[in-house]
Structure formats: structure tokens, C-alpha cells
Amino acid sequence: MRYGETGFNLEIDLTRGNVERVETDPKLTELHLGGLGTNTKILWDRVPPEREPFSPDNPLIFSSGLLCGTPATGANRTIVSTISPQTLLMGYSMMGGFWAPELKYAGYDKVIFRGKSPDLVYVWIHNDKVEIRDASHLKGKGAVETAELIKQELKDPNIQVAAIGLAGENRVYTASIEQGRSSASRLGVGAVMGDKGIKAIAVRGTKDINLARPAEFIGLCNDVLKYIKLREEHPVPGVMTILQGLGSPQEMKHFDEEWHTQNFMWGNARTRRKDFWNKEVEQKWRETQETVRTRLISCYNCPMKCGAIISVPGISTYMMKCFSKLTYTMAAYSDLDFGFKIAQRATEYGVDGFSTPQIMAFAFELKEAGILTDADFEGCPSDNEGKFYWLLDRIVRREGIGDILADGTHWAAQKIGKGAEEYAHNNIKKHEQLPLKLGMLNPVYFLMYATGEKINITQIEGQFPQSPFPTVEEREDFCKDWIQVPDEKFKKYLMDWEMRGERSNPYYPTVDMSVDIVDWQEMMHYIDDALGVCAGLSSFPLKPPYHIHNYPHLISSATGIDMDEEGLRQIYKRNRTFLRAFNVRRGLRRADEKPPEDHWKKRFPELEEKLLDAYYKFKGWNNDGIPTKETLQELDLGYVAEDFEKRGIIKNGQD
């Protein structure tokens, strides 16, 4: 019997309509755990570097994590992996909600699609019964609407549905996959789903997930719950409200948006409005939020309430999480009422709430600059909000200028030319970033932005405070119950970190300390993404209930695999290096590891090069960001090194 996992994947060939239940190799669980770890292995084995994202042979993997479906709090993430049409690297996106545990109860760890269906279909997985069903009646339907229709059609409200909207059907590069209160939004995974002709995947499962050492495991789960309770009662002092507690930033709960509205950029990640927030705005926005917010909700088996049911009078209900509340609002220089309204349409269309508003603001900037013309916007209303609705409709339908913009700011700028590239200024590796522009370079953040394989800072950062505490007393106070640190040295880094002077940004934390801190932050994310545990309870917030000290015991008692901290670190290193190796094979190099030019006003080119040098060295990669043969062999990835040698990516006998 397999513990923690089911030991079976579902392989679905959409071209031939073939469905197979395939037993997986337990050795791979020992090497990579599951989730993102084993997804990378599958993609490495099956996807040669020249494979196009819209090739029928580009696999689309929906994976649960190793702990999904067990009683571990917050283990509910679905990890979607494929080749991203936007970055042409491994597309990596995840969602919470209820889908992954349901898949486990149906008896599968992953669903792996290949091929393309000639007609639009949806897949219905009900324990051992798997059907590919006609979805022609769902064509053009919204993502939330589709989920509701499928539940009605199959007469079971407990079915979990992951669906795309119009954007996915039309292969918009920012198309999301929507599910529960969550979505896999980044890097165009919805476009690949649409390209394969899959409108939705509906899952219902009624089988058991077994645990190897039940009493021990449930004891650890109880400790996690106890710690969550403690943290809820003791918010971290001295940091901004949204970073005090657990979960993803509590955007649905809090009303105070002074920090975001005055520190994040408006429009096309351009304008900082330092005096935006005042009593009047606060009052109005509070009223708006209280009116439309019906209930605070969570994902599967998690006491947090990071999402909300949003019912704006006159339009249909949807669910929202986190920061989408402000992305449209700020891109359009509008207000929260507009934000909640347009997000409803955007959710039904199924688009990424980070990239899409930026694409629209980018387009209107190009129009103002005369690079796009009135002819491109024929029929566009003149009022500020109206024009955003209009453009959103064009993008998801790929009509007129919308067809070009649907590829994201990077590719759109290439196509438009005439200097449009200058306006696609907020990208890393062709992907739109949070509209954050800061003054002084923070070395830790420089490294995370530059080198992150996920190309999305919220999936890389966490654990270590974003800025120093002003007083020694505050630092001591923070350190005294900081049990999550993998090593005591991190406390010293924080204790010595000053706001100003010699021991402040950008030269402190020092290069080596920065590399250490980034490694810890990355480690927790990579472990979470293999286990399917939400970053909101582990890698993202300060002082989370899951950490490097309790994870080995949880994994071991759930699965029966022998595991200690050293062993888990080794798996992290393997998974992180493997993902890098996959992207290296697709052409990723040091030259691509660049945060946006204007991310910080004060840049330090020499220091930045040193940071990259040190980071690569620490990871066991060469100076171009390529894992060395020695490193790969140490991580049981000798076959990757061989492949690199065969392709001339590394040369025999050299690094």
C-alpha cells in the first residue's frame, strides 16, 4: 500500500481519446516528493527543448501535492505545469481551493494530458470512471458559470471543477484556470488548456488516503493547528497589517489600503500617488467592500479566510482572493467599486489579475504616446472605466488590437514595434511583475527577482522580514520566538540589519548573507510546492506553522519515507536545480536574470553582478547559471548532466 499518495496517475491522450491509470514509481517520491518536484521530472523526460507550447505533445499536468488529502492543514494546492506560451520556459502555476484533495480521493496523484481534442470537451473523473465528454454547450461560457453548469449536469454539488473561460478558449497568454475560490493564473496555463480543447476538469472522489504512522501524524497536525491559533492571537508587531498574520495577505478582511495605494504604482506600473489615501477614500472603500463581501471563505482544510464571496448588486456572484481587488483599480486610476465589478467579468473570462490590468494600462499608454492609433481603438468608449471593459472584451476574444495584446506586454511590444518595447518595462523573463517600484536596492529581493524560476515574487519570498526593524528592542522581540529559522545565524543577520549606515541596504545583508536568506526562502517554497501545502501557512508569511524542523516528521509519518532535515534539504536542492536545468535546456541563461530596470531607483551594477556570482556558486551552478556536472551528479541527476553534455550545454571535464 502507498501512504500519503495514491501511487497512480491518470494519463489522458486527447487526440486518441485514450485514458490510462498508470502506477507510479515510489522511488520518484523518495527523490522528488511529489507536486512540482515530480512534475519537473515528467516534463524533463517528455519534453525536448524545441517543443512549442501549443504543440499537441506539450503535456499539461494537473498535480496534487504529496500531503494533499491527508489531514495536514492547508494541503490543498493543485500544481499545474506545462510549457508557458509567454516565457517559453516551464510554466508554473498553482491554485488552492478544493480540487487537488478531491483528485486524491478519486485515486490519483496527477492528471497528465497530451494531444489535442478536435472538439471542446470536459473531463469527468469519478473514482475509477473517467469520461471525456462533449462541452460544445459550454463554449464561450464563463469559468464560474461553467463549474455551476457541470455540477448541475452531473447532479452533484460536491464535484470540484477546474475550468477556463473565454480567454483560455482563445489561447490568451494570460488565461487562467479557475476553481473554487482560487485560480492558476500565471504564465498562461489556461491558454494551453484551451489549446488542448479542455473546457473543464470535474472531479469527485470517495476513496481513502492512507497514512503510514497515523498517531504520530495527527499529533503533528494538532501542533500545527495549535500554532495557527497562537499566531492568530499574536500578530507580528512592527510590520504592516497584511504581513502580521498568516495566510496570503488578508486583502478581503482588511479595509486599510494605505500601503498598497501609496507604495504600489498606478497605471502601467508608472505613477506613485503618495497622497492618495485619506479618510474620505477609506470611508468610501470600506463601504464598497462591506456591501459586496458576502462571506470570508477558505480553501480545503484550512482555518484561514483569504478569500471572499463577492456579490455586486446586478452582476453574478464570484469569489475573490488576495490582491486582484486592487490590480484593476490601480491600473485604471479608478476606485474599489470599479475593481470589484470588472474583476467579476475578468474571473468569468478567466484571466490573470496581475498581468491583464497591466496589459490594458500598457495599451492605453501606447495610445497616448501615439504608438497605437485611434484606428486601433475604434469603438472604444471615452470614459475611463468603459474603456477598460471594452479592451478586456477585445483581448479575451482576440479581436483587433486585442489579438496582439492577448500575448502579453512583451510579445505585443515586439509586434507593435515603434518603440513600444520601452513601455513593456515591468517584465522579468517576458512576464509582467507586481507594479512595485522602490528606492534603494534590497540585495535579497534583487536575487529573488532575478533568479526565481517562478518569475513571480510572491512565490519566491517569505520568512525573512522585508525591511529592518528600527530598534534593537524590536529585533530582539522578533527573534525571541523565531523558531522557524533553519540556523541561528539568521537571527544575527536580522539583529545587525540597520535602516541606515554601513549595515543597511544595499550592502547589508552582505552578499553571502543575502544568498543564505534567499536559499532559505526558496527552500520553503520548493518544499511546499512538492507537498501541496499553501505558501500562506508556510513559505510566505513571517513565523508560519510549517517549517524545516517539523516538515521532515510530517512527511515521514505520512508516507513512511525516512526523512530528516538534511534529507529534506537535499530533495529541495534536487528539485530546485532540476527546474533550473529544465529551463537551461530551453535556453535560460544569466543574461535573462534581470529585474526591471526601474524596479529600484538606486541600482548597483557591480554589487548585482557579485550577488549573482555568489548565488550561482552557492547553488553549484557555473557563472552562466547552468548547474555543473558535479552538482547534478551529487543530486542523483547524472542523466541531466549527460544530456547537457550531449547537447553541448556543458563540456566534458569543464564546469
Add this chain to the structure above:
Amino acid sequence: MAKIKKKIKTIKVDLDKCNGCRACEVICSAFHANPKYSSNNPERSRIRMVRHPIKDVYVPLYAGEYTPAECMGRDKYVIDGKEYDECGFCRAACPSRTLFHEPDSGLPLKCDMCEDDPPQEKPLCVQWCLNDALIYEEREEEVEEEEKQEDIDLALESLVDKYGMQKLMDTVARRSQKSETST
């Protein structure tokens, strides 16, 4: 007739506080697994979330009595303008639905307030509900101790239903003889 003290156990369910996470289902099914916590499967849980997010319907529902037959009709509640499912508040393990039946055997499930071995101080679903949507309350009531004739009649009737009058009478005769010889 003698008075006896009876412990009344109540779980107060506050629908407004429920975030719909289903942790109650998780811990219930794990606790009732054999060996304890060895597996997890919400379908075996004796508490289920009746959950329609878009309609804002969030009802944690406890497994009550098994019933061999459907009701004569079905009820549908509308509260504060919100329409709940048909039978949406009914706790019965009933042949008209799969709810509260073991997924493999079809046998009915019933909440035991976690009196199963080892008995829990509070039902575990309550302990795992950090949002206080489930609140456990206990009180003692004094009640008359009596054996109601209709209870005995009812019990007998169902035995007759199942085994027939003749078999039942034979059994009673055999057993009463046994108890005579033993005394």
C-alpha cells in the same frame, strides 16, 4: 419513579461563522478510521458540509438516525431570502441520497459526539473548527426514569418485521427456558 441525571450534548452551529473549509469532515473521517487516523476520506465523515459558495449556502450537517424509507414529502427552507437545498437540513441517513452512507458498504453513518474509544473531551470537529462555527455545549437535565410501553412495542414490531412472529416467539420461548434453567 426515580429521577436520573441525563447529560445533554449539543453542538451549536453558527452558519455565519463557517468559512467552508471542511476541516470538520477531515478530522471526523480520520478519527473514525480503523486503526484511528490511519486514513482520511470525507465521504466517511459523520459531519458534511452542504456547500454552495455562489448561493452563499454553508451548512455543516451532522449524521443523525438511519431511516429505512423516504419521508412522505420533502422540505425546503428559505431563510433570509436564501433558498437551501431540498432536505438541506435533514440529518437522516436515508435511501433517497448517498449522504451519510459508507461509500463502500452503503451502511449508514451516525455522529457519536466522539464517544468512540477513546472518548473525546469535545467532539473533534469542534476542536478542529478554529472559526468557532461549531461550539460544543453540555448540560445536565433531570428526567424521570421510565420504560415506555410504546418503546417496547416499537422494538418488538421491528423484530417481527425482520424475522417474522413465529421465529420471534420461538426465540423468546427458548431464551426464557434458558434463563429459568440457569436460575
